[in-house]
Amino acid sequence: MxxxxxxxxxxxxxxxxxxxxxxxxxxxxxxxxxxxxxxxxxxxxxxxxxxxxxxxxxxxxxxxxxxxxxxxxxxxxxxxxxxxxxxxxxxxxxxxxxxxxxxxxxxxxxxxxxxxxxxxxxxxxxxxxxxxxxxxxxxxxxxxxxxxxxxAGQEEAVPPPLPPDAPQVHVIQPTCGGAGSTTLSVNFAVALAERAKLGDGRTAVCVLDLNLQFGSVGTYFNLPENSQLRDAYRNIRRIDAEVFQSCLQYPAPGVAVLQTPAEIMPFDALTAASVGELIALARGTAPLVIVDMPHCIADWAEQVFVEADQILCVSTLDVRCARNARLLERLLAASSATRTPPEHVLNRAPSRRSREWEENRTAFETAIGRPLCAVFSDGGAQVAASCDEGNPLCSGSPKTALAQEIRAFVGRFPMPLAQQGER
Missing domain, CATH: 3.40.50 (Rossmann fold)
Known part of the structure; x- marks a missing residue:
């Protein structure tokens, strides 16, 4: 040892x-x-x-x-x-x-x-x-x-390496608007790409922004508008690997992003079949896929949950999120097609957590029927500034407490074998 x-x-x-x-x-x-x-x-x-x-x-x-x-x-x-x-x-x-x-x-x-x-x-x-x-x-x-x-000499619980033929799809689902799920999505992507260390210009993480009306992944990465996206979504059934690659942008080492078009699209611009195809194309691009979801549940959302290896529900500590998280639990439990139960994280927690806050956290866990898998601190003005600047916290301010918490959390995610130097 x-x-x-x-x-x-x-x-x-x-x-x-x-x-x-x-x-x-x-x-x-x-x-x-x-x-x-x-x-x-x-x-x-x-x-x-x-x-x-x-x-x-x-x-x-x-x-x-x-x-x-x-x-x-x-x-x-x-x-x-x-x-x-x-x-x-x-x-x-x-x-x-x-x-x-x-x-x-x-x-x-x-x-x-x-x-x-x-x-x-x-x-x-x-x-x-x-x-x-x-x-x-x-x-x-x-x-x-x-x-x-x-x-104690026991085997350390390290996530198993991810074989090349089994990409991991992580779905980030907010339980309300403004929970900070997109901020977590972009920082998860940066932290995962850094941890994967694929090198040679290879893509470790592909981020799909499926909030077609008010998606912010492109903004938080400071990406320019891509005129091809509008045409691609208007002919969503014709998207193939070549078109998909032309729509991707690369804001950080190892990170590819499919942002939303520069105009508000209706929710039914996507279907279950087209969402499944987008996720398949993302899997062909990178071994790790992050799907940033809107807080509204569309008809095609079930297909996203079916494809997911991990569903992370992002909430803040309030009654509406507890209620919505419980409703989402029931929805997913009723679907026999989903492969994994949701996990719940609390965002924007105070750095100084009083006894009353801890009691409210316990009540939240009781309401949703399962323990939280992570609690992230409120990054305050620094997070807001990083989003406005299009510079994710994990790359622009890596020593902040929130960035460290995010890195520790994604340390649980399985990594591709390529990080072991096998290819």
Missing amino acids: PALRICTVTDGLDAVLQVALLLSSVGDDTTRTDLRLNAAQEALGKTGAEDFDLIVLAATDDGRSPDMLREVARIAVARGATVLLRGPDATLPEGLPPDLGILRGPPFPAGSLGQILAAAAPVGGTTAAFRPEPGTGSGPRVPLRRLIARL
Whole structure:
């Protein structure tokens, strides 16, 4: 097993002693970076998701700086497995991120580091929730579970490589207008293309914008209008591989985009057959396909869901999205043709998440009948500016918390074999 990369963040001597007790069972095969709490926000902001295997926070005097601790914890969990050390009876500041593990001690549980970390409880929880379940490495707290599995000598839950003859189609479906699904689609595309590393000018990701009335993928990539698109959609049944390729534009390395025409098209400009053909052509262009959907469900939407390997429903934390997500769940459950159940992500979450917010999140999950697979922070004015400039956040501002969260999320997606250097 490669050397364990640990980052510690402390606010004083007592915190340093806590960390020393925790890491006393760690062998010599580690690298360690020690930071002070008041400098950690800037230092961690300059790191990436691959820089540390474990981040340990120990703040024994956070009563004077709860805001600082919350912000450092938020940045840390966006980069991977993170635990906060607390005394057995110490209270927790409100608004800590839910993926943060809370480890009570000293005394800490006996055993190896992996056994100690497995005793961590989620924020607001009282029992350990990070221990990997038999045969799995996934769950709502994936980074810490994967680290524990690795320390226990179990096989790390890495997505299987994607064979060349089985492209993956990821459908991004908003549950309301303005949920930010297109922002996620374009940044998923950039992050996936960077991760695939196909090189030699090859296309890793093909993005289809199927919001024929108000699609924004082209705007968010700052693409010029393509006059061929209007003619292609007016004769949608005649689109073949040659016409499809002539309509594509390439805004970023490894990314191809089929944007919408420069005029509002009726929803029935597409049919189930033509949508299936567009997805087939996109599959022939790249091993990974992202379909950016409108928030309205058209007649042809079922065909898109049938083609999907993953359906990501994007919501914000409000009643209308919870209601719409539940309706979409019922619609997809009633269709025997779809191959995969939908997964749900929350977008535009506050960076400081209060207890009330966490309670609302739990109510949202209860309403839709399944847990969320990801929560993305509100990028604020920086995201709005990147969209207006046509410069996706993951390429223009890659060190922001939201960009890091997106990269960590797409790290779960299967990759083409080509990234392994096999072709």
